[in-house]
Amino acid sequence: MSAVLRLEDVWKSFDDHEVLRGIDLEVGAGEVVALIGASGSGKSTLLRTVNLLEPIDDGRIWLGGDDISDPRVDADTVRARIGVVFQQYNLFPHLTVQGNITLALRHVHRRSKREADAAALALLERVGLADKASSHPDRLSGGQQQRVAIARAIATSPDLLLLDEITSALDPELVGEVLDLVRALADDGMTIVMATHEMAFARDVADRVVFLDAGRILEQGPPAEVFGAPRQERTRAFLARFTA
Numbered sequence: 001m002s003a004v005l006r007l008e009d010v011w012k013s014f015d016d017h018e019v020l021r022g023i024d025l026e027v028g029a030g031e032v033v034a035l036i037g038a039s040g041s042g043k044s045t046l047l048r049t050v051n052l053l054e055p056i057d058d059g060r061i062w063l064g065g066d067d068i069s070d071p072r073v074d075a076d077t078v079r080a081r082i083g084v085v086f087q088q089y090n091l092f093p094h095l096t097v098q099g100n101i102t103l104a105l106r107h108v109h110r111r112s113k114r115e116a117d118a119a120a121l122a123l124l125e126r127v128g129l130a131d132k133a134s135s136h137p138d139r140l141s142g143g144q145q146q147r148v149a150i151a152r153a154i155a156t157s158p159d160l161l162l163l164d165e166i167t168s169a170l171d172p173e174l175v176g177e178v179l180d181l182v183r184a185l186a187d188d189g190m191t192i193v194m195a196t197h198e199m200a201f202a203r204d205v206a207d208r209v210v211f212l213d214a215g216r217i218l219e220q221g222p223p224a225e226v227f228g229a230p231r232q233e234r235t236r237a238f239l240a241r242f243t244a
Helices: 043-050 075-079 097-107 113-126 142-154 172-187 199-205 223-228 233-243
Strands: 003-014 017-028 032-036 058-063 082-085 160-164 192-195 208-213 216-221
Touching (some): 017 043, 032 043, 043 160, 043 192, 075 082, 082 142, 097 142, 172 192, 172 199, 208 233, 216 223
Parallel strands (some): 032 208, 082 160
Antiparallel strands (some): 208 216
């Protein structure tokens, strides 16, 4: 399995607060990695460093064979290879659903309007929202908006998809429809790194679960091992909150 993403001894602080403390992580092609841990453990910051939204203080980050932590790297070129979905949908309110999806296709990847529109409609069909192509985001439910955000993120066929707590802002009844879409992407072989509090989903869908605690990777392994027989007491205490 070739490495799509590799972090080597990555450190990140905000003022005097160390948020990432020597992170080593490798993600293979087609692998789904779930990051779990308490709020403040560093999950979101880790994803933001990968997408170059936060510069690292030390270490290196590789995307494929490219060192994207090199300060000379063009951030926009890197981000064009990574799809990202955040907690909040971050859709452009003045654009239609179709317009949100075609924006990067047309202006970053230089696809023609006809090609971009056709790709957007195919994606909307895939996520079950073909009838919402001409709607604006404020006319959609939270779950529908998040599915559009995922469609926008994968429209450019990224090397890597980053998902940052994408169900945390949703009403409980809408969580399932979004996770079903992520499950389908995983089944299709997309490389995914996701920060999540959905333990059952991480157990069922991820190839590997990574437990972060205070900015360090304390434990990682196949879901059956991490959830079924965690080695670290801190991991056991964290998971007990979800299985009580």
